Amino acid sequence: MERDAPVRPVQQHRHNLALVTRLAARLGPVSRARLAQESGLTKSTVTQLTGELLDGGLLREIGTGRSGGPGRPANLLVLNSLGPAGIGLQIEADHVAGCLLDLTGRVRDRALRRADDLRGDPLRAVKAAEPVLRRLLNTANSTDNVVAGVAVGLPGRIRDATVVRADGLGWTETNLPWLLGDRLTALGAGGIPVTVAGSHPLAARAERWFDGEDADVLVYVGGEDGLGAGVLVGGEVHAGARGAAGELGHVRVAGAEEPCVCGGRGCLDAVAGQSALLRAAGLDGPARSRLAGGESGLAGLVRSGEPGALSAARRAAAALGEVLGGLVPALDPEVVVLGGHFPALGEDFVGAVEAALRARCPGSETRVRASRLPPDVVARAAATTVTDALIENPAAWFAE
Amino acid sequence: MERDAPVRPVQQHRHNLALVTRLAARLGPVSRARLAQESGLTKSTVTQLTGELLDGGLLREIGTGRSGGPGRPANLLVLNSLGPAGIGLQIEADHVAGCLLDLTGRVRDRALRRADDLRGDPLRAVKAAEPVLRRLLNTANSTDNVVAGVAVGLPGRIRDATVVRADGLGWTETNLPWLLGDRLTALGAGGIPVTVAGSHPLAARAERWFDGEDADVLVYVGGEDGLGAGVLVGGEVHAGARGAAGELGHVRVAGAEEPCVCGGRGCLDAVAGQSALLRAAGLDGPARSRLAGGESGLAGLVRSGEPGALSAARRAAAALGEVLGGLVPALDPEVVVLGGHFPALGEDFVGAVEAALRARCPGSETRVRASRLPPDVVARAAATTVTDALIENPAAWFAE
């Protein structure tokens, strides 16, 4: 409910509609009676609201359930897996991944398009996204899912739905929703709203929603190259005053002198980024994506105990801990999750980061752990922003 | 409007009541017609709502205004300075300050009680607060203001309205609202709700509300001893997962070895705290409060260019910048405001902090500036939490 807007009966209705939809999502198959009880609304109202949601295709009635006790059995309601759905895209330098997510949160289809190098002209990425989109739109068509939106996650800084800067892709001031919207029209799916978000904030959301971490304040630190953080405050992504929250990659690490691609020296990226680690371990060359499934060279080296790799990892852990040490006491997050290439470095690495953090902030109770989610979770997390929006405002969807 | 609560006509009404009250507060003397226009409600509804607010004593009608143009002149409404008011207290180690604030934000009275040392038993502070409260309650009585609440600000970490830890006062797990509520009953003012908040978050609020800094993301770093930050996210105080957000005092500064009262070494407090600076400048002794109005010894020394003091200040600035360098890129605040004893150190100090911050985060656009507000603004900020609550929920007040 918007704070500075008047509340009329319509808004009242919207709010309650969202309330029961949210509850239906949280409680799974659920009776109207239970919805009434949990929401605080009366049975009559719930009947009315669920009626609208059924008509609108957001809910589905699955047969009568439970028989454990006296009384008329409930007619169970669930989110409609065949109703509106969301497409999530993940654009990285070497691939575009996508998935189609239904309202229940189930992935109905995936698609992946590898490419040698998508950096430079954004149209290259848009072109690579086209077959991915085509496949997902086709799937949606064949499963009777209506695509309610496309959400894109990419490593960059976003403001006002525009990609302000994406170092890893070499983009500046790119209006991705516009470009993709164009391509969607060409695919016969014009008019579908397109949104963009940063990969790190999306990964942070994913940690909260997919890994049962019900922390209201959570920091996700993710990686490969272009290190950055996604900050969740009050369960929501915190963008910062200029959309630059979480830009940790070029924070200077005390005592470090490594040259960085940004032109500076001693940036966190240059100490703890994936390429930097590979180089320090004597494994020069372009960083390989973990999408292939295999261990990145670095992880293997760390595991094998190769001295150069170990010392590079130790140094990276210390640097990461140092930077986190300035952030953790200010925000007091419930947990800091390390993603990107960090989990591959093993539990010892995480322990070392936590130790370095504790050394800087002795009093903090913030936990540190490695992400358990796969790197391609960003596409899925992006798709959830679409389905979430549907659940949080069903009325907007009914209005088409 | 609570997210997980059903919205009935009553809540609709509450929301709209708060909306017009907020607008009346923001726009100053204002006509019903203007309120209708700004709020998006109809004139009829505004008439109805303002009627309630007038009856409840939150609004007052001042005569008819403006005559610049044709048409019936407006009957101007303002927040009622003679209606409900709030008392704010500020408890520090050497004094208790308080003020009585009316709805319009005007300070109707102040009171101050100095004491040698209020540390240790919380009852000592409560006792010192008693004359302050008595005076303010008396004033309220004589001006026909009804005290709607007492809010206390103190240097400590608060969770669930309980003082979890207040190093500067030597308190642990103190239920201050309970203790003060008792004292209020003794003063014949029982039943007045008492709340507690940390001084730094309150100071952050003050920077936003009293100094026209309309930043949604703001960090206030305040001091004397027990350095800490108040973090505003979305215009609201961010408490952190465990109420520990902003606890910067014992973050370790790289390369620093000064022993700290906490038992550790190299804490920010031990490098940039007031006592530490005085000691480093060769001016040992207890830190003097700035309430006296005179310059603290340190500020004078820095101004006079005494080498020891200058080097200590430079070191403090570098340390502060370093710690901020971990926090700023994560949060991307609009501005960082330095309060406590820092403004007394002069503009050069602020410049040095900003330089150190920039050195760590080259890309950041966050401004750094000294607070322009007096240190006793905490009492006033505390009082605003009471008046704000009234404005944000008039219905709760009508219900007494």
Place this chain on the structure above:
DNA sequence: GTTCGATAGTCCAGTAGACGAACTAATTAT
């Protein structure tokens, strides 16, 4: 098998509160 208690869900009159049009009120411009 029938009856009773329990639970699920629907129906409908009642009600709170915002809306809108018509109205009154007070002022300036002609």
Place this chain on the structure above:
DNA sequence: ATAATTAGTTCGTCTACTGGACTATCGAAC
């Protein structure tokens, strides 16, 4: 004086939630 303009009120209308009566469907007891 009269028209134009803006402020504010009145009253009937509309929307959407409520509460109680009612129907539906089950298990358990007789």
